[in-house]
Amino acid sequence: SPNAHTDEEIKLIKNYKYKNKDTGLVVLWVKLRRAGYKRSVTSLYRMMIKLKIYKKAPSKKKTYEPKAYQQMTYPGQRVQVDVKYVPMKCLTNELKEKGERYFQYTAIDEYTRLRILWFAKEHSTYESSEFAKIIVKRFPFKIEEIQTDNGFEFTNRLSYNTSIRDRKTKFEQTLEELGVKHKLIKPYTPRHNGKVERSHRKDQERFYYNKVFCSFEDLVNRAKYWIKEYNNFPMRPLKWLSPKEKYLEYINS
Numbered sequence: 528s529p530n531a532h533t534d535e536e537i538k539l540i541k542n543y544k545y546k547n548k549d550t551g552l553v554v555l556w557v558k559l560r561r562a563g564y565k566r567s568v569t570s571l572y573r574m575m576i577k578l579k580i581y582k583k584a585p586s587k588k589k590t591y592e593p594k595a596y597q598q599m600t601y602p603g604q605r606v607q608v609d610v611k612y613v614p615m616k617c618l619t620n621e622l623k624e625k626g627e628r629y630f631q632y633t634a635i636d637e638y639t640r641l642r643i644l645w646f647a648k649e650h651s652t653y654e655s656s657e658f659a660k661i662i663v664k665r666f667p668f669k670i671e672e673i674q675t676d677n678g679f680e681f682t683n684r685l686s687y688n689t690s691i692r693d694r695k696t697k698f699e700q701t702l703e704e705l706g707v708k709h710k711l712i713k714p715y716t717p718r719h720n721g722k723v724e725r726s727h728r729k730d731q732e733r734f735y736y737n738k739v740f741c742s743f744e745d746l747v748n749r750a751k752y753w754i755k756e757y758n759n760f761p762m763r764p765l766k767w768l769s770p771k772e773k774y775l776e777y778i779n780s
Contacts, residue, residue, distance in 0.1 A: 605636075670705075673707055
């Protein structure tokens with residue numbers, strides 16, 4: 528058919544697949560696009576199945592059917608925030624011996640999927656309040672609401688000390704000062720903060736898996752390149768736009 532893959536395209540696909548054996552479909556597609564491949568990820572998938580160079584992942588049976596999650600309709604409507612431990616295996620022995628621990632604070636805008644990362648040596652309500660200020664400053668749009676889990680770095684709601692459960696944390700006070708609403712997810716249901724949770728899996732698979740940092744500054748510097756790559760990477764939920772493109776599409780519409 529006139530729309531069939533050309534011999535050059537097939538050669539390009541085979542060549543890239545050979546050189547990137549363990550690369551997932553979307554990452555491979557992004558690399559091919561940079562090399563001039565113009566077709567959709569679905570076309571690439573079909574062609575690779577046809578060429579018998581891609582194995583279909585077995586479909587996972589879902590037993591739990593979550594209720595429909597409210598979809599955001601503009602940037603800044605809701606931002607999910609969470610903290611991730613920087614894996615210990617990513618620190619040099621010297622840092623481990625010193626007892627160093629690093630924490631990754633993450634904010635993801637639900638509408639555009641744009642993310643901001645910030646690193647700290649502690650995770651407490653003080654660091655969280657600093658991160659709240661950074662979120663408001665760095666995102667290119669107004670933040671209406673921030674959603675978090677019930678961790679002690681965000682809220683006293685689940686504190687063992689019942690007398691402080693109603694006391695506002697520094698983080699909550701800072702959000703009030705910034706005029707940002709705070710939404711807490713239902714206790715023990717991390718899936719309600721699913722976008723930030725999934726983005727942490729991406730960090731694990733594509734950033735942390737093969738890195739060793741020799742200092743806190745080294746981690747911060749290398750993460751700058753990774754977050755830039757993340758915000759420019761096409762995503763299925765955004766109909767294969769990158770978070771940055773999704774934002775530009777919104778402001779130009």
